[in-house]
Amino acid sequence: MFAEEQKVDESVKISNIFINKLSISSQKDNLFDISFVLKNGDGAHANSKTSIELVDSNQKIVDRYVSPKIFTIEPNSEATNNFSYSAPFGLSGDYSLRLLVVNDSGIPLAANSLEVNFNRDSSFIELIPDTCFLVSSSNNENKVAIDKTLTLEKSENIxxxxxxxxxxxxxxxxxPVYETHKDNLYGEAIDQKYQKEEIIILADEEKSISLTIPTVLSSGDYVTQVSLKQGNKIYNRMLVKYSIGERELVKIKNISLDKTSYKKGEEMNLSVLFNYLSNKDTSLKMNVSVLDKKGDVCLPSFTEVAPSTSTFLSFKKELxxxxxxxxVTIKITNESDELLAQKDMVFESIKKIDKTLIIDIVVLALIVILVVAGIIIFFVKPKNKKEELKNNQNINNETNN
Structure with a gap:
């Protein structure tokens, strides 16, 4: 029996990121254009995503949306961001639209919110959340609430x-449209093959529907988001959580650096946040390696003891x-050198200018210079010709006199 997942120590500050100037640029029915300024202090954060949570008056999350764009947040940076969010149809009344920046482990790095309103007429599709439940394909008697995690054997479907x-x-x-991720909705997307389904519902009809969700064959924790769509309209997004095989004892939740670019001899400040899910008090080993974008070794691989009583480790190493x-690659092993967890994270700078862009700028500048030079020659040369003719005429007149 596994223990409850360790809570992150509240004294550990993961980020200095703030969401400022959050606003809705435009709203058309359920489609929102959202603008905000993302401001960061110290530390670089890779594998970041933007997420929306729509919260009703009872503080219940009625919808979650995660933008597919993955980005790195530079230290001491400030940038304006814009993106679109399509809320489910059929909503009515006031809601809190909560904007989050999260890492791929689902840890919030920053959050802000504003109020939104939906107007609904009687013409909509209504899915009744309290009636939803999950069963495994091999045991349809054991019903599990949709907000709980279903435990499965390999080859079982949901x-x-x-x-x-x-x-x-x-x-x-x-x-139905399915989207599966490792560990949580913000984690690695899993490429799954799904059979196209059609659900026909007659006018004014109320009925029970059942959807068979194919599962991943590998052991681990997964989340599948189920969306019910009619053309471009989304009527519902539901999260289905399931676990296959033995649970992972260790999960690496976050890796952060102080920068995305270093010079030789500079110190790299590296922090790792992880969870240990066993009751057994044992010493773990954490191996760290750092390569640059060319694959060259920036920092020789090193191993440190990672006590199971701690969830946060930080290192300072000279490059x-x-x-x-x-x-950055982090590997955590037990005393028998058995690999318990591994996470790779690239801290790609967004400040660098593409070489092709530089070439384009140079070419454009040369074209502008040539055009300007041509204009000058065009207007100046005739004037000089005219003056030359006038001078020649004056000389001739003087000669004749």
Missing amino acids: ILSCQIKNNLKENIELN ELDCNDPL
Whole structure:
């Protein structure tokens, strides 16, 4: 039996990131254009994503959306960001739109919120969340609430059942869309093959629907987001959490650096946040290696003891050569050198200018110079010719006199 996941020590400050000037640039029905300024203090954060949580008046999260864009947050940086969010149709009333910047382990790095309002008429599709439950394909008697984690054996699938009501005066066709991620909604996307399904609901009909969700074959924790769509309209997004095989004893939650580019001889400040899920008090070993974007070794691999009673370790190491866009690899093993967890993270600088862009700028500058020179020659030369003719005429007149 595994212990509860360790809580992150509140005294550990993971980031100095702030979301400022959060605003809605425009709203058309359920489509929002959102603008905000992301400001960071010390520390670089890779594998970051932007996420939306829509919260009702009872503080219940009714929708989650994660932007697919992955980015690095530079230290001491400030940047304006814009993106679009499509909320599910069928919502009505006031909600809190919570904007988060998270890492790929789902740890919030920054958050801000504002109030939004939805107007709904009677023509909508209503999925009743309290009626939803999960079962495994091999045991349909053991029902699990949709907000709980379903434990599966390999090769088992998940069946999601819900009650749905069509308030429209016409028949509709819904298409489920599935998106699976490792560990959480912000983690690595898993490429899964899903069979296209069609759900027909008659006008004014209320019925139970069941969806078979294919699962991943490898052991681990997974999340599948299930969206019910009608064309471009999204009526619901639901999260299905499941675990296959033995749970991972160690999870690396965050890796951070102080910069994304270093000179030879500079110190690299590296921090690692992890969780240990066993009751057994044992010493773990953490191996750290750092390469640059060319694959050269910036920092020789080193190993440190990582006590299971701690969840946060930091290191200061001097680099042996210049290191741009560092690739940091963390491996955690037990006393028997059995690999328990590994995480790779690239801290790619967003400040560098592409070489092709520099070439384009130089070419454009040369074209502008040539055009300006041509204009000058065009206007100046005739004037000089005219003066030359006038001078020649004056000389001739003087000669004749």
